Amino acid sequence: MNSNLSDPAFWSRFQFGFTVIYHYLFPQLTTGLAWFLVYWKWRALRTGDERYNVAARFWAKIFAVNFAIGVVTGIPMEFQFGTNWAGFSRYAGGVIGQTLAMEGMFAFFLESAFIGAFIWGEKRLGPRFHLLAAVGVALGSWLSGYFILVTNAFMQHPVGYTVGADGLLGISSLSAYLLNAWAWVEFAHNQMAALVTGSFVVAAVGALYALRQMHPNQSQLYLRAGTCVGLVASLLVAFPTGDQQAKMVGRHQPVTLAAMEGRFEGGSMAGVAMIGQPNVAARRLDNPIEVPGALSFLAYGTFQSYVHGLNEYPADAWPDNIELLYYSFHLMITLGTIFILLMAYASYQNWRGRLESNTWLLWVLMLAFPFPYIANTVGWMTAELGRQPWLVYGLFHTDDGYSKVVSSGNTIFTLIGFIGLYFVLGLLFLFLVGREIAHGPDEKAAVDTRAGMATAEEKEQVA
């Protein structure tokens, strides 16, 4: 791709990037939150403690709004394979179509059948089946993540394919394709990162209520679950999943690893830059402060390992935006480290029983929730910018993938439409979720529920 703004490939890439980044703000919360709902429904069933049902009902409302926006922004993603990426669909559709279709047939049907039952059917289903519905939603959402990540893993590290006589890809082994080692590492890393988002949001709402001295029982639940899951998930994102992911990149995409670190010279004892700005024209990292040997160790297991530099590869094999790739990767690493420190300290305070009284920590937890969204986004930007200039790594260039019959004029038109529509959707989402959070969990209904669940709720609904 050239950097000319009249290039149709640029606009198709920009549109896909914009719509997919926006879309993924919603599933990443539901992916994590689904297991909180399962946990609370399970605790409620086991202990009979109504607080857990109140928590599940409150978070189900936030889940429902997220899920709805996730569904409506997700459908354009599948369509864009055909509309904007016809070259790619023609070339690789025989392989990646398998998982896109499986996602619909196995994951979406499961998820959409049970989400209705979970949100609307508490009374009709009874506690046991309601828990089952929550499990169905959680499984559906993780299964859908798996199929999509298999698709992405094929683009990063193609396996299980053949090249036909017409030069197009065909699938040769479904098991090799589905069990792509890259897919499993990516899936584990991504799902843990989604769990980080979920736990930070749960903890932030708990901190908000604690600071406002509202809903003390509920805020305690959210803070405890949020910080505990948050610590475990933040650790798992870094090790082993993030570590394995980096090793995978080092093994299969060495030029990408060099670009992620802004390394132009190859060598052993390669460091990880704490600070530094890549200067691609001069082929160096400006103002670097490095941890020596860290990259060699992380990517290949010893401090002496040789790490390739960009100078060893022709410039047309480099990812086409090294600067953005470098910053995305470093922002992800920095945020991931901060998440571990924050959640470790919060868990320690929780263990000492001082979490709810530690005002400044509550403030930090409350304000921290946007950062996992940023970390997830830059993590995905690292993966996708790092894959360039390939659409299917080593096989098919991004420049060959976009729809040649669609003019820049049409793509810019639809991009403007998406920006406008998604801006309105964003306002709507913030308004509705803000309203739910301001309204808070309905603890009064919980008291009524014990007296006679169905009648109390029916009264409420009639009113």
Place this chain on the structure above:
Amino acid sequence: MIAAWYVIVSAMLMIYVVLDGRNFGAGMLHEFVAKTPEERRQVIAAIGPLWSWHEVWLVGFGGTLLAVFPKLMASAFAGYYLALFLILWCFILRGVSIEVGGHINDRLWQGFWDFVFVVSNFVLAILFGAAAGNLARGVPLGADGNFSMAFFTNFGVRGHVGLLDWYTVSVAIFTAVLLAAHGATYLTLKTEGPVHDRSATWAKCLWTAVAPLLVLISIESWVVVRPHLRVPAIHNAACWPGLLVIAISIITLISGLLSSAERRAFVGSNLLLMGLMATGAAAIFPVMLYSTLAPENSLTAYTVAASRSALLIASIWWPVGFALATTYFAFISRRYAGRVCVKRDNQGSY
């Protein structure tokens, strides 16, 4: 094998149209059959928790199309570019209006989303109708298997056609009326009180309007636009089941409407949609996208299919997925059987 996949992909699209068509229809009539906020909640509740499940059929169709006919998806989706994005935006607006309309008990808020809901459903019905018209008429496919189409050119049906011409517009209008009738029949079955009575009246009017339109569209399609398809279709045994289903559905529908047997009428309405699409799909096979420029440019199922191994692999998992989907369907249909009750099936969790 390729023919079997043609049947499967067409069937998925048909299931989608029959299931979501009722939502399009009910949505278009939303403001007309329901006057008060409570009545409007009743219509939304009739569509309610199932709309996203219905939409999954379209997603499943899109994914399966990419898996087994990748070249068709590439060519058709890029060619229908603007029309598809209009459809996507209407889907977004429709989904949002169902989901958020019930969240706030406020006249202005609900009135706004009710309006968005009606308009987006109407535009969706029109666009899907135009798309069906385009499938029947053909598109300006070049020798490289690609096409790019403007919204309209000279409104003719030959050569460099646009998305809209006199034929596709008439099919779009027919589709909107047909789906509205389908939706009204569904609402008659699912609601009670004034909404039920108004829906029953609308159903009768709309079905009366469908009859002459159906005759008109048939003449247009078989005599004017694609005359050379007529004789092979009559001799093609694959078209007969579809024609038989149409005949049965008309009898069922008329007897159901006349005797106020609501379930029978709705079954007839579903069968009619199925029969029309099945006959069309059988008649055009193996051509999936007909070229208005030169018939030899047409994309057939055999030229756009994925490799044999891809079709074989898909044949292994697809039946499993379909069986699971049918199981969920049986489960939720049983749960939502009978007329809706706003108190119980309220949209939104509160």
